[in-house]
Amino acid sequence: MKRTFAxxxxxxxxxRGLPDRIENFRDFSWLLDPILEKxxxxxxxxxIPEHYLARAPVMQLSHRHQFQIIVCPRQIExxxxxxxxxxxxxxxxxxxxxxxxxDFTDLVIISGDADLLPLAETAKxxxxxxxxxxxxxxxxxxxxxxxxxxDVQTFE
Numbered sequence: 001m002k003r004t005f006a007x008x009x010x011x012x013x014x015x016r017g018l019p020d021r022i023e024n025f026r027d028f029s030w031l032l033d034p035i036l037e038k039x040x041x042x043x044x045x046x047x048i049p050e051h052y053l054a055r056a057p058v059m060q061l062s063h064r065h066q067f068q069i070i071v072c073p074r075q076i077e078x079x080x081x082x083x084x085x086x087x088x089x090x091x092x093x094x095x096x097x098x099x100x101x102x103d104f105t106d107l108v109i110i111s112g113d114a115d116l117l118p119l120a121e122t123a124k125x126x127x128x129x130x131x132x133x134x135x136x137x138x139x140x141x142x143x144x145x146x147x148x149x150x151d152v153q154t155f156e
Contacts, residue, residue: 003039003129004104007032008095008119009046009067010087010111011058017112017135025057028065031133035108042104045070045094047087070094088115095119099126106131112139112154120150 018024024031035041044067052058053071061067072086092115099107099122107123109116112134120130120143131151132143143152 006043007108013111017138114140
């Protein structure tokens with residue numbers, strides 16, 4: 001059976017994990033080519049805070065690599081805007097819907113954020129292969145606790 005991938009990328013998590021690696025943000029082929037060697041990418045989503053929209057690497061993901069950019073506004077409680085964005089919540093909502101209603105074979109989470117751990121479990125329940133790709137410094141050890149249920153790939 002041909003493998004098909006849905007990729008959910010938390011851009012800020014990736015950026016924070018690779019703060020000194022500007023060259024990695026000029027071209028994302030280093031991140032995507034290993035996936036393409038295994039099958040087809042059906043969906044690519046990049047979740048960003050609203051103030052990241054005009055950044056050149058984000059535009060590169062959109063134009064060259066055909067990722068859908070999902071802009072996530074800051075949290076609002078009443079009339080107060082918090083500095084915290086809504087990336088995790090939006091990523092989880094979209095991914096859960098797609099996991100339940102789409103027949104891609106593999107979910108790739110590009111983020112080491114432990115808040116996404118339940119998403120990996122949900123995907124496993126729906127018979128999706130799950131791969132978590134993260135810079136070592138951004139990976140929550142809780143993903144490692146899942147053992148062989150999730151393929152964890154890290155890089156420096």
